[in-house]
Structure formats: structure tokens, C-alpha cells
Amino acid sequence: MKNNRERQSFASIWQKHKAKYLMIMPFGIIFVLFTLLPVIASIFLSFTSFNMVSAPKFIGFQNYISLLVEDSVFLTAVKNTMIFALVTGPVSYIMCFIFAWLINELPRVPRAILTLVFYAPSISGNAYLVWQLIFSSDTYGWANAWLMKLGITRQAILWFQTEGYIMPILIIVQLWLSLGVSFLSFIAGLQTVDKSLYESAAVEGIKNRWQELWYITLPSMKPQLMFGAVMQITNSLSVSQISIDLVGFPSVNYAGHTILTHLYDYGNLRYELGYACTIAVVLFLIMVFCNIIVQKLLRRVG
Amino acid sequence: MKIFSDAARRLRLRKIKRRNRSLGGDIGLTLILLIFGMFSLFPLIYTVVNAFKPLSEVFIFPPRLKVDNPTLNNFKDLGGILEGFDIPFSRYIFNTAAITGFGTVGTVLFGSMAAFPLAKYKFPGSSVMGHIIVYALMFNGAVTAIPNYIIMSRLGMVDTYWAVILPAVGSTLGVYLLKNFMVQIPDSMLEAAKIDGAGEFQTYYKIVMPLCKPAWITLIILSFQQMWGTTGGIFIYSEELKPVSYVLAQLVSGGIARTGVSSAVALIMLVIPVAAFIISQSNVMETMATSGLKE
Numbered sequence: 001m002k003n004n005r006e007r008q009s010f011a012s013i014w015q016k017h018k019a020k021y022l023m024i025m026p027f028g029i030i031f032v033l034f035t036l037l038p039v040i041a042s043i044f045l046s047f048t049s050f051n052m053v054s055a056p057k058f059i060g061f062q063n064y065i066s067l068l069v070e071d072s073v074f075l076t077a078v079k080n081t082m083i084f085a086l087v088t089g090p091v092s093y094i095m096c097f098i099f100a101w102l103i104n105e106l107p108r109v110p111r112a113i114l115t116l117v118f119y120a121p122s123i124s125g126n127a128y129l130v131w132q133l134i135f136s137s138d139t140y141g142w143a144n145a146w147l148m149k150l151g152i153t154r155q156a157i158l159w160f161q162t163e164g165y166i167m168p169i170l171i172i173v174q175l176w177l178s179l180g181v182s183f184l185s186f187i188a189g190l191q192t193v194d195k196s197l198y199e200s201a202a203v204e205g206i207k208n209r210w211q212e213l214w215y216i217t218l219p220s221m222k223p224q225l226m227f228g229a230v231m232q233i234t235n236s237l238s239v240s241q242i243s244i245d246l247v248g249f250p251s252v253n254y255a256g257h258t259i260l261t262h263l264y265d266y267g268n269l270r271y272e273l274g275y276a277c278t279i280a281v282v283l284f285l286i287m288v289f290c291n292i293i294v295q296k297l298l299r300r301v302g
Numbered sequence: 303m304k305i306f307s308d309a310a311r312r313l314r315l316r317k318i319k320r321r322n323r324s325l326g327g328d329i330g331l332t333l334i335l336l337i338f339g340m341f342s343l344f345p346l347i348y349t350v351v352n353a354f355k356p357l358s359e360v361f362i363f364p365p366r367l368k369v370d371n372p373t374l375n376n377f378k379d380l381g382g383i384l385e386g387f388d389i390p391f392s393r394y395i396f397n398t399a400a401i402t403g404f405g406t407v408g409t410v411l412f413g414s415m416a417a418f419p420l421a422k423y424k425f426p427g428s429s430v431m432g433h434i435i436v437y438a439l440m441f442n443g444a445v446t447a448i449p450n451y452i453i454m455s456r457l458g459m460v461d462t463y464w465a466v467i468l469p470a471v472g473s474t475l476g477v478y479l480l481k482n483f484m485v486q487i488p489d490s491m492l493e494a495a496k497i498d499g500a501g502e503f504q505t506y507y508k509i510v511m512p513l514c515k516p517a518w519i520t521l522i523i524l525s526f527q528q529m530w531g532t533t534g535g536i537f538i539y540s541e542e543l544k545p546v547s548y549v550l551a552q553l554v555s556g557g558i559a560r561t562g563v564s565s566a567v568a569l570i571m572l573v574i575p576v577a578a579f580i581i582s583q584s585n586v587m588e589t590m591a592t593s594g595l596k597e
């Protein structure tokens with residue numbers, strides 16, 4: 001009896017909202033097949049040994065154990081990725097906000113120009129390869145040329161071949177690239193803050209721009225701050241292409257190796273797909289974990 | 303009399319607006335903007351300048367940000383190299399156009415259709431789907447590439463345009479941005495349409511879509527930028543299906559001897575998305591104003 005009623009209610013829900021479900025369906029199918037299913041498949045395959053040719057073989061936690069205990073290169077990759085994320089994540093996030101905030105006070109035309117100046121690198125395709133010329137190992141590179149001209153060094157430095165320089169250079173390039181969608185979101189968010197709030201705040205004794213920022217601006221644009229955080233965390237944890245393109249793969253002593261380049265190694269070169277999926281799952285867990293922490297912190301702003 | 307009081311009010315407003323600003327702070331912050339603006343701009347200018355440098359000027363010590371005898375030789379050389387390919391360059395352009403075209407239309411059309419009910423109606427499952435869309439912002443394409451490849455090969459779609467297009471259409475950033483924009487559409491407008499006898503779908507294409515023009519123009523730009531940069535990677539391996547950016551990236555990896563040509567390539571790769579952004583900047587900013595993540 002109860003069952004029957006439930007079925008009826010399903011039918012009536014469908015009858016009432018048919019158009020809505022049908023409108024969501026095309027996107028829904030593509031999303032499930034090509035975004036959701038890959039995540040679920042990763043989790044499943046991470047417990048198997050799989051090489052694309054023979055069927056996946058269930059091996060329990062073996063991949064996870066190998067990854068965390070035996071694979072010392074992975075630990076290097078985790079270390080590099082975490083350094084990367086801990087530096088570029090917060091710095092790029094703060095840069096996005098500060099530049100957006102400063103630009104917002106400018107008149108219309110300079111604002112549009114500066115928005116473009118800061119945003120352009122993130123959409124410039126492979127223009128970041130120009131950094132290869134800037135940090136070129138010979139004296140034709142800007143960095144070497146100026147260091148030698150100013151008498152700081154006497155020989156050209158092999159930037160991309162020296163372990164100690166690889167991470168700092170990658171971080172600089174990543175920061176250069178990082179004022180993307182979040183930056184636009186912040187600028188736009190700042191423009192929607194109710195102007196009258198500033199006036200009443202001035203009357204109520206807010207003394208300088210920093211107090212204004214903390215007590216009015218930041219709380220009014222929390223939604224954008226949250227969105228920006230998701231985007232910046234995801235981006236700073238998924239650095240791989242610039243590392244492969246700039247410092248080579250594998251980089252000198254794995255100095256520029258990240259979790260994603262490790263994934264690329266096992267997935268695209270060695271065809272150990274089960275293991276590659278384990279790497280993906282670990283990276284995904286790190287992303288979710290970072291996002292939860294940052295969202296918690298952001299709730300306290302203002 | 304009214305004009306005077308208006309002017310006075312404006313003056314007072316400006317005073318209040320300026321009250322919390324110190325001269326020192328203004329100068330310092332402007333300096334910061336200028337320094338970082340230079341940092342942001344320098345590599346781009348260098349790319350542009352290099353593209354017009356004759357070979358004799360590429361290797362000058364110290365390197366320079368200006369060019370004495372600008373030349374189009376790098377572009378001519380690029381043309382020469384491309385002519386030497388087995389596959390005509392127009393084929394690569396066609397591939398990029400197809401991938402970008404279908405990818406963008408799919409993203410905007412399916413994205414907006416899904417965003418509208420989620421933004422404006424409550425029905426069983428709507429809030430769950432809303433949450434999934436937010437969490438899926440984290441499902442980066444690079445992380446899911448391998449299982450995606452496996453799924454594509456099961457569906458027989460590897461080495462077709464679809465292998466690149468469908469994962470892009472299935473990402474949730476577009477739905478997310480459109481949904482946030484559509485939330486602002488006043489309910490009264492939808493009510494009026496309902497009274498006139500319009501169903502959800504009619505409301506969507508007659509009322510919602512025209513109102514959301516800035517949002518879908520933004521999405522066109524974001525999607526275009528993404529599809530323009532794709533090289534096909536492991537998903538497309540046939541040479542005659544590869545997009546333009548793949549070919550250009552191959553040229554760049556040709557090493558130091560091709561410095562001039564690769565600068566020309568970088569300039570082309572850079573100019574197109576930047577131009578697209580300039581054209582649409584005001585629409586993009588309007589959409590981004592609503593991009594916030596609500597708690």
C-alpha cells in the first residue's frame with residue numbers, strides 16, 4: 001500500500017516537473033559520463049592493477065601502500081606540490097584580491113586597462129614559454145644578462161638545470177599566470193558592494209581604508225571570496241604543464257616534479273593506470289581537504 | 303537652487319568618500335600596482351617585440367625590449383614551415399574551428415538549459431544537484447584525464463573531436479556561473495510568463511536567455527579560451543584531426559634555432575584570446591559580479 005503511494009508520488013513529481021528534468025538532462029548525462037563517472041572510476045581503479053590491455057585485477061590497498069611507502073619520487077612530488085600550493089595558493093589569492101581592490105578605486109578607463117594587464121597572462125596560451133628566454137641558460141637571457149651586467153654573478157647561471165632554482169622559477173611563472181577567473185570575480189564583486197555602506201561607516205568612525213576593507217568590503221563579498229578560493233586551490237594543486245614545458249620531464253633530480261606530473265608519468269608513459277588512478281584519488285582527497293579548511297577559515301572573515 | 307544643493311551634496315559625498323584615504327597610502331598602493339603591472343606586462347611585451355625581431359637582434363647582449371629594424375620575416379618563416387607540412391594548415395584551422403564551435407555551443411546551450419531550472423525552481427533533487435555542481439568545480443580535467451580516456455575508448459570516441467569536446471561541456475563552471483546570474487532574474491517576470499501560458503522551456507528561451515546575454519557571452523569567451531588552447535593530447539592522435547595549438551606548440555619545441563618563429567607563434571596564440579576578452583570585457587564583468595559562492 002505504502003509502496004503504491006510512493007510510486008504514485010514519483011509519477012506525480014515527474015508529471016509536475018517534467019520540463020525541468022528534461023532541460024537538465026542533456027547536461028546531466030554529459031556531466032555524469034565525463035565528469036562524475038571518471039571520478040568514481042578513478043576510485044574503483046585505484047584498487048586494481050590495470051594496463052588498458054588486460055582486465056583490471058583487484059589488488060586491494062596495494063597501490064596505496066606502494067605509493068605512500070615505497071615510491072620515494074611520489075613523496076618528492078607531494079612535497080613539491082605542497083610547497084607550490086602553500087606559496088602560490090595564498091599568494092595568488094591575495095594578489096587577486098589586492099589588485100582587484102586597488103583597481104576598483106580607479107576611474108573606468110584605467111580600470112579596464114589594468115584589468116586586462118593582470119588578466120592577460122592567464123589567457124595567453126603558451127606565451128609563458130617566453131620565461132624560457134628570460135631565464136635562458138646563456139647570456140642572452142634577461143636574468144643572466146642583468147645579473148652579469150650589474151656584476152652580481154660572473155658566469156651565466158643554468159637556471160633550469162640547477163635544483164635550487166627550479167621551484168622558485170616555477171612559482172614565479174605560476175603566480176604570473178594565476179590572476180584568472182577569481183581575479184575577474186573579485187573585481188566584479190567589489191563593484192557590487194553597496195556604496196552607502198561606506199558612507200555610513202565613515203560616519204560611524206571607521207578611520208582608514210584598512211578598517212573599511214576588513215569591516216565592510218570583505219564581508220560584503222564573501223561569496224566571491226569563497227568562489228575564488230575554490231578556483232585558486234584547485235589551480236595551485238594542479239600545476240603540471242608549465243613544469244613539463246619549462247624545466248623538462250623528468251626535471252633535474254625531480255626538483256620540479258608535482259603530483260600531476262607523477263600522474264602523467266604513470267598514466268601516459270608507463271600505462272600503469274591503476275597506480276595512476278591512485279595518484280589521482282590522493283590528489284583529489286588533498287584538494288577536497290584543502291577546500292574544506294579554507295572555506296572554514298573564510299567564514300570567519302570580517 | 304536645486305542644482306546648487308545637488309552640487310553641494312556631491313561635494314560632500316566626495317569628501318566622505320575620500321575621508322578614509324591618506325595621500326601616503328594612495329602613493330604607496332599606486333606604486334605597488336605599477337610595479338606588479340610591469341611584472342605582468344613585461345613577458346607579454348617581450349613576446350610581442352621578439353616576434354618582430356630580425357635574427358641579428360635576437361642574440362644581442364644584453365637583451366633588449368625594443369627592436370631597431372622590425373621585420374615580418376618570422377611570420378614569413380612560419381608560413382614557410384607550415385607550407386612544408388603534409389597536411390595543409392587550413393585543415394588544422396578547420397579542426398580548431400570545429401572543436402571550439404561545437405564545444406562552445408554545447409557548453410552554452412546545455413549549460414544554460416540546466417542552469418535555469420536549478421536557479422529559479424525548487425523541485426525534488428534541485429538542491430542536491432546545486433551542491434554537486436559546486437563540488438564538481440574541483441574536478442579538474444587534468445585529474446580525471448585517465449579514467450576519461452578509458453571511458454572514451456569504451457565509447458569508441460578516442461581520436462574524434464568528441465573526446466575533447468564532451469569533457470569540456472561536462473565541466474560545471476559554466477552551469478555554475480549561469481545559475482548564479484539567473485538567480486537575480488525577478489520571479490515576477492517568470493510568473494507573468496506562466497500566466498501567459500508559457501511552459502518552462504518557453505520561458506527559458508523567450509525570457510531568460512535574452513536577459514542573460516552577458517552571462518552567456520562570458521561563457522562563450524571562457525569556453526573559447528579553453529578550447530582554443532587545447533592540443534588534443536592523448537585524446538586525439540591522428541595528425542589530420544589535431545588543432546592549431548598542437549601544431550604551433552610543436553613548432554615552439556623546435557629549440558633555439560626557431561626562437562624567431564616560436565615568438566611569432568606565441569604572439570598568434572596570445573592575440574586571439576586577448577582580443578576576444580577586450581571585445582567582451584563589459585559583459586564578462588557583469589557576469590562575474592554574480593559569481594559568488596553562497597554559503
